[in-house]
Amino acid sequence: xxxxxxxxxxxxxxxxxxxxxxxxxxxxxxxxxxxxxxxxxxxxxxxxxxxxxxxxxxxxxxxxxxxxxxxxxxxxxxxxxxxxxxxxxxxxxxxxxxxxxxxxxxxxxxxxxxxxxxxxxxxxxxxxxxxxxxxxxxxxxxxxxxxxxxxxxxxx
Numbered sequence: 001x002x003x004x005x006x007x008x009x010x011x012x013x014x015x016x017x018x019x020x021x022x023x024x025x026x027x028x029x030x031x032x033x034x035x036x037x038x039x040x041x042x043x044x045x046x047x048x049x050x051x052x053x054x055x056x057x058x059x060x061x062x063x064x065x066x067x068x069x070x071x072x073x074x075x076x077x078x079x080x081x082x083x084x085x086x087x088x089x090x091x092x093x094x095x096x097x098x099x100x101x102x103x104x105x106x107x108x109x110x111x112x113x114x115x116x117x118x119x120x121x122x123x124x125x126x127x128x129x130x131x132x133x134x135x136x137x138x139x140x141x142x143x144x145x146x147x148x149x150x151x152x153x154x155x156x
Contacts, residue, residue: 089132
């Protein structure tokens with residue numbers, strides 16, 4: 001599907017040239033209850049942004065600017081997005097794709113963070129603490145607690 005008026009940020013915070021080709025997966029018509037359309041959506045804590053995931057475009061998260069009622073950015077990943085959740089205190093979105101990284105987006109930009117540890121830790125789901133200062137990253141059999149640097153720590 002071609003979208004001429006959107007910006008695309010990859011895992012390296014790269015802005016793609018327009019128009020952007022968003023990969024589309026066609027559902028199997030012979031399969032019962034095929035995954036089609038928007039399956040996940042969430043508002044940011046300030047209600048400015050809405051994040052959506054369309055099952056026909058599993059590698060992309062669409063961020064909508066609710067104040068301007070328009071598409072703000074598309075976050076395109078190399079693998080299908082498994083989970084995403086907004087920080088409960090600020091407009092910061094965390095997402096995972098089943099690899100050993102967690103991806104964070106805010107209006108200031110994107111960052112990917114390698115999960116430290118022994119062996120391979122595949123992040124399958126995530127959940128913010130109510131304070132917004134930490135994030136639980138979950139794999140099939142383990143979890144990792146990820147602490148965020150606060151503004152006070154970054155200024156010290």
